[in-house]
Amino acid sequence: MSITAEITSGMDVDHHESSGETKSAMHTWRYRHHFTYKADQGKNIIVQCNLCLPRVNLLSTSKTSTSNLKKHLDRTHLGCEARPDVKRGRRKEEHNGDESRHCQLKKLKAEIISKCMTQTKIDQLIFNFIVEDCQSFYVLEQPGFKKLVSGLTDGLKSMDRVTLFTKVDQGFSRMREELMAKLTNIQYVCTTADIWTANSRSFFGMTCHWIDTQSLERKSAALGFARLQGRITHDTIAGRIHDIHVAYNIESKVQTTVTDNGSPFISVFKEFAVDGQESDDDIGFYENVSAVLEGEPEQDMLLFLPTVQRCASHMLEQIVTEDFWQVGMDAAEEIGKMALVVPAVIRWNVEYCAVQKIVSLSERELTELCARLEVPRMQPEEMAFLKEYVTVFHPLAFALELFQAEQKCYLGLVVPTVLSLKNKLNEQKDAATYFGDVINAIVVAIDVRFQELFASTEAKIATATTPQFRLWWMAASDREEMCSLLATEASQIDPCTIVEANTSRNLSTIESEDDFFSYGSPKPTVQIQQRGVVDEIRKYVEGTGKSLECLQDFPRVKQLFLKYNTTLPSTAPVQRLFSQKGNLVTSQRNFLTDDYFERIQLLRYNSNVCTLVTE
Template structure:
């Protein structure tokens, strides 16, 4: 720590350097941060008082003020030196402590870490950072821990394995108890292949009584061989059975891969049909018919729900692209996009000097988009078209790529404007915590309306818009026709029946009354802790606010009062307890399979080299312990 020391003139007599402040050698120094020196005093900030900023002053040769602050405000953190060998708190000058005093102070601090506590810290280190278990046997790591803990030993690999198994079993039992009390669940599933290994992952999701969404990981297990339909079906059934949740699953949400879509053939929904023309890679699998009757009778799967976000991405990246490629503007599209791609590639590979120059042009960073994600590419185009013509020319000159022609700029600006609703809808459907299946139909209807509104004023995209709207109707036909999705939408106060034509409202109202009538009425205390849902400008259904309150009314009357209400906040469902139960039942289902993808990509660190050093069984246990520590408090103790 630096303090100002006056320089001595060669003609003046030498003076002794100032002694270091007593604070520098104080055993509780780590609870404070040095601020500044003021003559014979210094000021420090108390770290224990944060977030409140508390500046304290003390003499350079005394820490008594700071000791009194600890005793008064943070007694639990203050431990007096047992032998009284710590720095003096008197007003006398304090000399540097001897080696013996250092040893006694260090011994007092390290004694607070027991062998049991050390084992827990090392265990948590491996679990939370998904470290290879072999680190326990590395000499450097063992020496580091032994020195820091004053001779305590690092647990053996065998001890860790036993501890891992016990912690995993404890976590799984706690999770089972939580799921036993849940009425409706949704699961997401996916297969991830990396480094010549394939893993089947599954997460589950539910809504608490306060409408807060909870999530847990159920599996991340290795699978072998071909990703056939039989393998997927057996794995889903096995995982559901292991947690005793088969009868509670409202739907299993997956991506649009062919093996998952074929597994849907064995769902309990008899009226479901897969349109082979919608997904070109499904035809051969759907027509194989390899499984016999015995296999069909052996398994039961919940309804299968395709990821709405991926389906919309498929529309934007394939149907929209096909419409452009066959239209009269395909050459203009190709030349415009080629210049955008050239800019993105140059931006990715350029030097820091060029990157700084690019950022200075419009005070924004230019990065290469993920080309297989339409929304990523769209926002990259939108960023380029937000520049003025002069800025765009300056950028292309800097990167030495062809300049945009006026017609190309006009085309790309119209592209960014026309398809902005698609990008907004895509972001809405990727949500997790505050996203419900009831949002899908209003999102798609609003998207179609916004696209059709732009059709009259577009130069280049009228035919493309028409094909995109048809693709939405075709690919989302299952959702539009689903009674569950329609009831989920109706029980969302933001939408109620406002999204339906007048001619169809009475039928859905009757369905809601039937659903509510089947529930056993139990009066509930109003919960005021639920946060309100912000009204998104993207939607335009229904009027403003105000609700009604009546705890004892029949099913039909409760439905009538709910549908006549105008309060769009989710918390208004506390006034309609049976509607709230129906909401939880149908809106437990997610719109997207993104949670299980996040399990692989963010939580699992599967692609890192250190992951390959974990055995498959150990990896799954470590990953699930880490993920579920958010809801299973005892998992890492």
């Protein structure tokens, strides 16, 4: 009688083997009770896994081996589900399973070790917590914090404040050394500077920016975040800027320092910049500085500052917050013989976004909003005015966002952006119902405030060496002159800084008579080099690629791009340094000294370019 004929669908392995057939390897297997016999299949048998029920899972295994079934248990039912039958085959199963269990234990031990918290890891996590969130050092002494660390780490302890101070010193020294090492290999840098006052404290901040020569990505770091005490004079600010440049050994690499318009920095650079030719216009008091700028610079101070670049973002904000209101103020003075007091607008783009969201509401949502605020519902004329306000000023808001984008914003972006802004404003003039005169006033204000930038040779070269624009933004009559200017600038670049697209052969190797003999003076070589510069400029200007990657094919143009586009058009980075969540507020309640507060801020800001690791 065959095995298939004598078994039924519910017969288990024990029943099958008691029928008198040849015993299989499962006869002495300790896990045989987890399977039910189903059928023969040549040298194999088909069984059903009882642990997989109610899902029917049929498995095939050799009559002489149970390895396939054991793998199924290990993969699917490892743990309390798959228990051996202590009455069957203990010795044989122990022998067969020793190697498997050893591998599993070894793997489990490795996972536990890798996940195990050590005191070093805990100290590093606490250090990051203090720096990244600007937490008070006194939090380490709080009983609840100590219990939290101990409970989460199974008995490990939190470091004390003395240890934290030591680690901050070590981290700051390591960060400073790493940053200085990075700046050593950088040829051109730009710095931004600003002064801010909060909680009756004034702070001086400075950031540094450069472009990676390989990836052409913008890199940024904070250089200073110092407390200013006493009266703030011109020589004090100049001394701060000069000292930071010298401390990081970048005084000869700084192309420009970007500052706000109307800030005390304008007059400071007028006094101390090497090529300073700033006009007296827009030199005013900076509204965030509580102390008074006074006093003449000391005669014996030998301070030389780089040229200053006025913040393009601030100029756009001034056009809206000052020139826009000036239209209404002039009309009121002419008609009513009165002067208006206009509320100060700190950040116009925040106000614009608020109005934009209001006009995006449906009529039902706007009615509900007015009811909740208990204000009269807006009339159709008022909504039409706000909608036109959003439409007219949308290009300006977009330009402002471009200038404040740190990573992808260069000086070469400013001129094309402002020119495009003027064109888009003029296009809306005829269709405007309420803002026709305002558009005219803003266009005039753009010409006045950006006049110096439009005439700047540096800004023109920065724009021309940006592949996105090249010479397309210029009048056709001016392009030939611009090509000559680029060729002149390119020919003055230090040859050592140029990495040619195709490296020349080694002239020290004599391969033929032509390599041995020298003919005439080196003048033809110079002429060939000049022709090479002109050819490169021509090919670049005639190109159509807009990606920065195409600069890799034009090494001299790339060097010009690095030199002139390292400059940022905005002080947004240093403003972000001041506006980091909680930094100026928590400094008062954290009871940190000025030195340690500055170190925490610099560690925090530079964590993206330097390693935040302590010993």
